[in-house]
Amino acid sequence: MKPTDEQFRALFEPQGVIVAGASSHPGKFGFAALHNVLAAGYKGRVFALNRDGEEILGLEAATEVSELPDGAADLVVVCTPAAANPDLLRACAAKGVRAAFVASAGYREAGDEGARAEAELAALADELGILLAGPNGQGLVSTPAELCAQIVAPYPPAGSISIASQSGNFVSSLMNYSVQTGVGVARAVSVGNGAALTVPDYVEWFGSDPATDVVIAYMESVSDGRSAYEQLRAVSERKPVVMVKGGVTAGGQRAASSHTGALATEDRVFDGMLRQAGVLRTGNIEDAFELAATFATQPLPKGPNTVVVTTVGGWGVVTADAIGASSLELMALPDDLRAAIDSRLPPRWSRNNPIDMAGGETRDTVPEVLELVARHPQVDAVLYLGLGIQSNTAKFLRQGPFFPDHGLDRIVSFHERQDRRFADTAAEISDATGKPVLTSTELAVADPDNPGPAQVRATGRLCYSAAHRAVGALDRMWRYSLWRRRRGLA
Amino acid sequence: MPTLSEAESKQKLAARGVPVPAEALVSTPEEAAAAAARLGFPVVAKLCGPTIAHKTERGLVRLGLTDEGAVEAAAADLLAAARPDDGEVGVLVGQMVRGGRELIAGMGRDPQFGPYVMLGLGGILAEAVAEVVFRLVPLARVDAEEMIEQLPAQRLLAAFRGEPEVDRSALADVLVALSDLAAAEPRLMSADLNPLIISDGRPVAVDALLEMA
Known part of the structure; x- marks a missing residue:
């Protein structure tokens, strides 16, 4: 039944x-x-x-x-x-x-x-x-009911990601990422042998569950491929579904007399089914959580036009390369936006996208430039690189033998305040404009207590550990937006 | 599993709008020469029969025949190469389709997911290239368009070595036609359109093999 x-x-x-x-x-x-x-x-x-x-x-x-x-x-x-x-x-x-x-x-x-x-x-x-x-x-686990009916840990913070997994340990892994990042979970279930309910059955219910905004599924096998396809597609039309498929190499080539049949390995057909259903497949659990957490904490981009704002040249270059290899557009800066930034920065800034401030920023520049960029009508998404650098420098000052004398207490707290403010700005302008604004720094993992990434977490968002990871997540978001748009879904 | 002859396979596909070369199925070398003259040179001649699946491996394809004498000689050779278990055979004479780019398209039935449509790079090299994408039947037009978009080496679909850009809409038509055919014919187990040559930017199924249950 x-x-x-x-x-x-x-x-x-x-x-x-x-x-x-x-x-x-x-x-x-x-x-x-x-x-x-x-x-x-x-x-x-x-x-x-x-x-x-x-x-x-x-x-x-x-x-x-x-x-x-x-x-x-x-x-x-x-x-x-x-x-x-x-x-x-x-x-x-x-x-x-x-x-x-x-x-x-x-x-x-x-x-x-x-x-x-x-x-x-x-x-x-x-x-x-x-x-x-x-x-x-x-x-x-069901955080809206404060229910932890499992024989393992952890109990994650409350949020809007729901998980159904054919592997119980992956439920724990995903929830560990939830604890780490603070991006919370609504429902999570270890499907076990799936005697009556398989992964797509839970996903289907998550589709109608108001507490769920994003779904993560882990599947190794499928008992009824056709109905799985129908169920997954119906949910994708309502909310994003991220999937990891285990056992990719199993099955392999099938005996077939036709060329088409010989090429139709289980994984290729499965992959095509997921794409057609709008499901976002990732190669591993870590990427699955990060992508789901992005959907849970950032608005969907309405177009591909992405602008990189950076305080560090090399990062901007590498991030531009990553964008070039994605479905996103590293948009050329519109003249009016360039002129507006000109009035805020000395002439050595890059004057194009990526916006490399080249150390020309003063107290209010980062928030002002982020604001200008995000509010520009042609911009669909913003990546901000360089968060936490000032606090990292300040940390060394704080730990050194001269602190707090020589004015160090003042400058240290100024830097830390600034990074918190930048993190807040990124979240606030994202909320205000309805556009994704992602931050990235390796300090998110190298020193998670750095006020920059720590404040991003406090705003409920993810601080990505590398710019290419932020680009990857944004790329998949845009592809999902496209999948919806092409099918007449809002 | 029984297969349809190349000529029958192409008729079924052409009825769904899949572009195939202008062709004639004849039974003698003289008829072959006359058909070639009618179609215009150069032509291709192939031995055609319901059980002949792997023509290239058996040397049953003659390409680039430029006059009636060559066609007649080729047709005589092909008919002589027929084996008793090939059943009733003929010679399929068709316009030679030129194009530098070869794709493969097909349809099959998966035990888990049911009927699907495939598109890939490489034509007769497809199994070695192994750049193939799949979608389930029924295919919406947007699914067909996304299959084309998913192919690697997108530059291959742009204007290339003096040939125009691939007509993506015409290619999507072929994929949707395969989906429609799979849905309409439950006995159709597989279809190979291999190679699907891009000629003057448009796909043409120069060889096709349909397998019926």
Whole structure:
């Protein structure tokens, strides 16, 4: 049966949660699941089920589902052995449970007998009207519900990225990037064996989920390629979907008598399907998060015209090269914009794009130039390079033996203030103009506490660790905009 | 899997608007010479039959025939080269299509994703070049345009060595025609348009092979 929105709500926005197989042993999954639900601040009722009825983490465990109040929980997180699960689901259904996340192993991954048990469990759940997630998955996270129903970490900051992954560990990896960058997550689910729900099924629901603005999916295999295509395309029409496909080399060439068939490797057809569906494929998890985080924190560019603003010549040159190799345009500076910048900088500035200020800037130049560029009607996107350099210099002054004398305290705090201000300006003019304004410096990873990148994070945006990464993300955004535009989507 | 002859394959494609060379299927060397005179020299002569799939490998293609005598001799050779298991054969005489750029287009059915359309660089070298792009049937026109855009070496599609820019719209027509054909004919398992020669900027399927279930 096709899963309903109500069932998905029970999974991601439950009124109450039962942790079945809760354990008092802190090394067990059944402990971690209960601990994580309680620790993340979930506001609904939480019930622990345990054969011995122990007290765990201050919660009196029930020994039977029948002891629990009717209708108090709509989600069960299952950490019991596979053999116990059919009876458990029946009892839970009788209490009003509408969704189950089954973390238990011993299913398809364990051989033919496990595969049979998995098929039976899926059929039973369907008959009971329970949405079955897993089995053999690591759990799920839903920040709007403050729900951390997983046996692993971390619990990410709240945000608008939603994740469905065929690999549980990649859910953790993506959420670790979320913790690192502060760009938050709405829903995240480890699909496990995907007995009833596969990655495209979750993605489809994320498409209609108001808490989700961007989707990240990790897939290794597809059980129904055609319907996956339809589901992914329908979501791409509403919001960006970023995908990593694992197992690219598997499958390889197929035996075929036609030239076309011989060339149609699984990966090539899959890749064509993703492009047609508007899905943005990345080669690895790190790029997937960065791209999704860009979509989550920057407006879509309305055109390809990109301007680079830099305080450092070499960076501008290399970034111009990266733009040249992308779908973006390194636009020639319009005369009126050049004239406006002329009035703010000494004549040695580059007078074209990239705008290299060549050290001619004074206190207000960077914010003023960023503002002029972003507000120009022909400009679609801005990249600002050079953030944090002043604070980096100041840091050495601060750490040296002469601080705070000789006027060092004044100059250090001036530089740090300036970098914070530049970061704020980038975010504010992006908000004001509805155009993407990206910042980039290796200090984002080399010294994340540098006031420049730190302040970018405080504005809720990403500070890219290299200019080519910012260009790469912006390029994919523009391609997605084009995909939409060509199909008559706003 | 049974294949259609080159002549039948091209008829099916031409009916969907795929450009193919002007051709005549004949059964004797004399008819071949007469057909060539009608079509205009130079011509190509190929042995044509429903089970003949790999003509080049068997030396069953004669290119650049410039007069009636050459056509007659080539046709006699080709008919003599037919094997009993080739079934009923004829000689396909067609206008020689000239063009410096060769593409491959095709259609197939994937066990997971169903029917798809392919476009690639290299024509008869396509499998070695392996620069191919795919989309699922049905193809919207925008999908066909994006396939063309996705090909590497876009400069190859611009004006090149005295030949005009590739007519992208005509190329997109070929891809959409393949998609339409796949949707209309569930028994069509695969199609190879190889090579698809760019002649005076426009694609022409100089060889085609359709495989039916």
